[in-house]
Amino acid sequence: MALTTINNSAAIALAASYCKVDVVASYPITPSTPITHELDKLYVNGGFPKFIPVEAEFSAISSLLGASAAGARTFSATCGQGLMLMHEALFSTAGLRLPVVMAVANRAISSPLNIWNDEQDSMCQRDSGWIQLYCKNGQEAVDTVIQAFKIAEKAMLPAMVCLDGFYLTHSVGQVDIPDRDKVAAFLPPYKNPCVLDPQNPLTVGAYAVPADYQDFREDLSADLEASARTIEEVGKEFGKAFGREYGLVEYHNCKDADRVIVTLGSVYNTIELVADALRAKGEKVGVAHLRSFRPFPAADLRANLGGKHVLVVERDISPGAVPPVYAELSEALAGTGSTVSVAAGLLGGREAKRQAFESLFERMKQGKVKGWFCSKEKKL
Amino acid sequence: MLAEIRFHGRAGQGMVTAAELLAAAAGAEGKYSQAFPVFGSEKRGPPVMSFCRISDSPITTYDQVSEPDIVVVADPSVLSSVNVAAGLKKGGIVIANCNCKASELGITDAKVFVVDGTKIALEHLHQPIFNTVMLGAFIKITGLVKMESVEKAIHEEFDEKSKAMADENVDAVRACYELAKKD
Numbered sequence: 001m002a003l004t005t006i007n008n009s010a011a012i013a014l015a016a017s018y019c020k021v022d023v024v025a026s027y028p029i030t031p032s033t034p035i036t037h038e039l040d041k042l043y044v045n046g047g048f049p050k051f052i053p054v055e056a057e058f059s060a061i062s063s064l065l066g067a068s069a070a071g072a073r074t075f076s077a078t079c080g081q082g083l084m085l086m087h088e089a090l091f092s093t094a095g096l097r098l099p100v101v102m103a104v105a106n107r108a109i110s111s112p113l114n115i116w117n118d119e120q121d122s123m124c125q126r127d128s129g130w131i132q133l134y135c136k137n138g139q140e141a142v143d144t145v146i147q148a149f150k151i152a153e154k155a156m157l158p159a160m161v162c163l164d165g166f167y168l169t170h171s172v173g174q175v176d177i178p179d180r181d182k183v184a185a186f187l188p189p190y191k192n193p194c195v196l197d198p199q200n201p202l203t204v205g206a207y208a209v210p211a212d213y214q215d216f217r218e219d220l221s222a223d224l225e226a227s228a229r230t231i232e233e234v235g236k237e238f239g240k241a242f243g244r245e246y247g248l249v250e251y252h253n254c255k256d257a258d259r260v261i262v263t264l265g266s267v268y269n270t271i272e273l274v275a276d277a278l279r280a281k282g283e284k285v286g287v288a289h290l291r292s293f294r295p296f297p298a299a300d301l302r303a304n305l306g307g308k309h310v311l312v313v314e315r316d317i318s319p320g321a322v323p324p325v326y327a328e329l330s331e332a333l334a335g336t337g338s339t340v341s342v343a344a345g346l347l348g349g350r351e352a353k354r355q356a357f358e359s360l361f362e363r364m365k366q367g368k369v370k371g372w373f374c375s376k377e378k379k380l
Numbered sequence: 381m382l383a384e385i386r387f388h389g390r391a392g393q394g395m396v397t398a399a400e401l402l403a404a405a406a407g408a409e410g411k412y413s414q415a416f417p418v419f420g421s422e423k424r425g426p427p428v429m430s431f432c433r434i435s436d437s438p439i440t441t442y443d444q445v446s447e448p449d450i451v452v453v454a455d456p457s458v459l460s461s462v463n464v465a466a467g468l469k470k471g472g473i474v475i476a477n478c479n480c481k482a483s484e485l486g487i488t489d490a491k492v493f494v495v496d497g498t499k500i501a502l503e504h505l506h507q508p509i510f511n512t513v514m515l516g517a518f519i520k521i522t523g524l525v526k527m528e529s530v531e532k533a534i535h536e537e538f539d540e541k542s543k544a545m546a547d548e549n550v551d552a553v554r555a556c557y558e559l560a561k562k563d
Binding site for chain 2: 003004005007137164166167168170171172173174266267269270272273349351353354
């Protein structure tokens with residue numbers, strides 16, 4: 001393994017070019033701009049055959065929808081308001097079963113305007129039918145982009161590779177860039193079984209009447225759920241080929257833990273540090289990284305965390321209701337004797353000090369926790 | 381060994397690049413490193429910070445450096461509006477671009493070093509951009525990375541067409557290295 005000191009965004013773009021992407025369409029928006037910039041730079045230097053310089057994100061995803069239907073392997077990067085602008089076409093891409101892969105540089109959403117990191121942008125696309133994989137560091141982002149093509153093309157579903165804006169998109173560090181030839185061996189060429197082709201005309205995106213529409217939605221739902229197996233298989237294959245294995249959820253010291261914090265994204269790293277320090281003092285605490293949010297690995301979580309006190313640190317909200325990861329985790333752990341807690345917050349770039357996570361673990365000893373995390377107003 | 385470094389300056393002065401060059405230099409020496417910025421609304425002028433971590437072992441956290449071992453203040457004008465020593469570890473190091481005495485900065489419980497980086501920037505780069513300049517003082521005072529690693533990182537930052545600019549920056553780093561006093 002040879003480590004390269006590189007900006008994560010450059011590493012992600014390079015990984016996409018090693019995946020032999022045919023068409024890139026991406027519009028710059030902070031903090032996914034460096035990925036778009038690096039993709040464009042690679043295109044100019046022959047890294048991709050086609051880069052469509054679109055005028056907005058809706059065109060980016062729509063172009064890729066078309067390109068993918070024509071049989072191309074496609075990639076984009078966006079975030080925040082850009083992802084919001086794609087919303088309608090995200091559902092179409094999934095419904096048409098087109099394996100577009102896109103990096104999402106998680107960012108807050110307006111209003112008020114904020115360019116900093118949380119995970120509200122991708123969370124509110126959760127019902128779009130896309131696979132959503134979250135990364136806790138730059139290495140995972142690079143590895144997950146490569147895996148995402150294989151997963152998406154096997155499942156015939158689009159996939160988002162979510163990484164925290166700024167924390168991961170703008171950081172320089174050491175990354176093992178997988179070997180180009182090994183990536184080619186890992187990832188077979190993309191073959192869409194029903195390609196738009198003028199020689200063999202067919203209809204893509206046909207009208208579905210009331211008698212049929214629901215059947216398509218049932219299929220989509222079932223196949224997205226079944227893609228969990230594909231994510232696991234591809235994660236194992238990747239481990240064999242590159243030495244880093246991936247699954248649906250990463251569990252750290254959870255087996256004998258009585259208290260576990262579950263989270264997504266780069267904040268996991270800080271919680272792991274805090275949990276390890278508490279472990280050293282004899283506290284039975286663990287941490288879990290929810291790598292796959294779609295499909296939601298309910299059975300996996302139930303098998304590994306059932307009966308424990310599990311708290312979600314969640315960086316998104318659902319105004320007027322409980323936040324989504326908490327809601328889904330509560331359903332997954334129902335009947336196991338688990339207490340499920342939630343601390344939602346760290347929005348728009350608000351950062352928790354390590355002591356705040358220590359306090360959370362401490363607070364869990366007293367029973368269920370539910371409320372805002374790092375709020376100026378309300379103490380948990 | 382883990383050294384946590386925080387850079388203070390103003391947007392447009394290359395603070396992000398300073399942290400990245402340092403991370404690249406440390407990486408080239410086989411160390412683990414990390415650099416990332418925090419900035420505001422992406423306009424030139426307001427105070428900005430960037431962070432760098434250098435370690436013998438893999439760096440597994442991405443939170444902001446709130447308790448730095450070393451603080452580099454690249455623009456003297458932020459000293460009046462930003463508490464640059466906030467969270468500095470006891471006995472930590474402050475390296476400030478300032479045409480004054482270290483004792484005049486009013487920072488206690490720290491080893492404070494000053495160097496007139498503005499003078500060097502204007503002489504070598506002909507503009508008030510202090511990022512590479514301050515790396516010269518950083519190398520001299522901390523010894524955390526070697527001069528040749530920073531020079532290599534600077535040359536890699538500029539493309540072939542901008543070699544003259546890279547050379548100017550390397551000269552500025554060297555000049556500031558010479559000017560900075562270790563004690």
